[in-house]
Amino acid sequence: MRLTVELTGRTEFGPGVVAELPSFVTALGHSRAFVVTDRGLRATGIVERIEKILASAGVEHATHEDIGPNPPTTEVDAGAARLREFGTAVVIALGGGSALDAAKGISLLAGNFGSVASDADKLWEAADGLPLIAVPTTAGTGAETNGFGVIEDPCVRRKVYIGHSSVRPRIAVLDPELTLGLPPRVTAASGFDALVHGIESLASRGANPVSTAYAAHAVTMLGEGLPAVHRDGGNLEARAQVMFGAHLAGHALTLSGLGLVHGIGHALTAHAGVPHGIALAAVLEEVMAFSAAEAGKAYETTARALHGTAAGGDWASAAIEAVHRIAELLSVKSRLHDLGVGRDRLPAIAADAVADAVTRNTPRAPTEPEVLDLLQSVY
Structure with missing residues (x-):
């Protein structure tokens, strides 16, 4: 049997490991972070916790929390527009599978001016997106392991796959404490x-x-x-x-x-x-x-x-x-x-x-x- 398997990315696993998030940002050569998260996650206290961790380490950041379940292309486009305004940064995908999938699209579109999420089928050979750190707060999708996201195109009423090798998370931060609630x-x-x-x-x-x-x-x-x-x-x-x-x-x-x-x-x-x-x-x-x-x-x-x-x-x-x-x-x-x-x-x-x-x-x-x-x- 001839077999080639490419496994990329770094996994950080353990209770409390999310506290090391600033060092993961700097390890990717950046000092700024753009957090993409679910609309309802702030109510759990997790978003505020992440923001405090970043702020205490002097990591300039912005939080985009307008991602809902089964995110449509329009939400990904809106997030990409905001990221372009914020500028070059590490994208921190925080939340469930929807947030992680949307963050991949947002990161990719930010590196491809003029593209929109409905261009998903054409973006697999596009320019690189911004580097991404995945911080899942649910245990299920496995979205932190790959470079594609499943989003919804409401115009054709079907799921589309948006992705690129560059938006496969460079670091997956698996902190089971984030799932306790x-x-x-x-x-x-x-x-x-x-x-x-x-x-x-x-x-x-x-x-x-x-x-x-x-x-x-x-x-x-x-x-x-x-x-x-x-x-x-x-x-x-x-x-x-x-x-x-x-x-x-x-x-x-x-x-x-x-x-x-x-x-x-x-x-x-x-x-x-x-x-x-x-x-x-x-x-x-x-x-x-x-x-x-x-x-x-x-x-x-x-x-x-x-x-x-x-x-x-x-x-x-x-x-x-x-x-x-x-x-x-x-x-x-x-x-x-x-x-x-x-x-x-x-x-x-x-x-x-x-x-x-x-x-x-x-x-x-x-x-x-x-x-x-x-x-x-x-x-």
């Missing part, structure tokens, strides 16, 4: 997203020995950590386990790609506003059953990592049962009609799911009618 629902949905990253990475057509190693360990850590953090949200050790498991799953998906679960998830969010992790949970078991014959080895690895047992050697069923138990425990599994998805939207959701770039990595290539049938089965 997460509400149970957010903890569950983001953690389940990470679990799906691991499972889909194992089954992906693009899987390789390195991505498989990352993904298998991620599923093990998340399978153990998610129930523990669900029982006690103040369990810092469990928070740390889930955060690092999500980070490993992010590395896995960056190398392997994902699959149909994410293709459907993106379409459900774009068409019906379903939160990402909840959208994935709605269809994970059904997609696994659809792909069972083609992904047998991957699902055996999944089942073993989740301490499942296979009656008669049926590891695919064991894996599906194991993820079902976790979904039930976290209360993230819902039917589509309960999530407000109109039945009339299902054909368009199926079409977009099949067309989504992530779906090409799925172990069994689906047709639109097959995906439509799957969606109707969970309606």
Whole structure:
């Protein structure tokens, strides 16, 4: 086997490590920082904490906190305009996956005057963006491991991928203390997203020995950590386990790609506003059953990592049962009609799911009618 794997970036992990943020800024050759964060994060006290850390070290900074869930291209354009006004700086992406994804687009556009976020498909060969430090405050997306973001183009009503190698975070700052205040629902949905990253990475057509190693360990850590953090949200050790498991799953998906679960998830969010992790949970078991014959080895690895047992050697069923138990425990599994998805939207959701770039990595290539049938089965 001939294998080339490029792993870049630096990871700083541990309780309280966010206090070292000023030294990370200077390590990148800058003395100024532009913080991109979620609209609601200031209420948690985290934004003020970061600002005080930067100010106490004399790091000039500005904070842009106008990023919402599933950020549209217009929000990315607005953030880039503000960054251009502020000038050259390290971009600090602070928050959940939406903030991290938007920050990548903002950083890239700031280095490419005249470009807008809807040009995403043309920007992969663009000039470099500004250097980026990722500080996730949720444990799920793994967005700190790669150089692309998923944003929404409202004009065409679909998800687009904006990215460039230059906006892959130079430093990922993983401080589990930042996740202690997460509400149970957010903890569950983001953690389940990470679990799906691991499972889909194992089954992906693009899987390789390195991505498989990352993904298998991620599923093990998340399978153990998610129930523990669900029982006690103040369990810092469990928070740390889930955060690092999500980070490993992010590395896995960056190398392997994902699959149909994410293709459907993106379409459900774009068409019906379903939160990402909840959208994935709605269809994970059904997609696994659809792909069972083609992904047998991957699902055996999944089942073993989740301490499942296979009656008669049926590891695919064991894996599906194991993820079902976790979904039930976290209360993230819902039917589509309960999530407000109109039945009339299902054909368009199926079409977009099949067309989504992530779906090409799925172990069994689906047709639109097959995906439509799957969606109707969970309606």
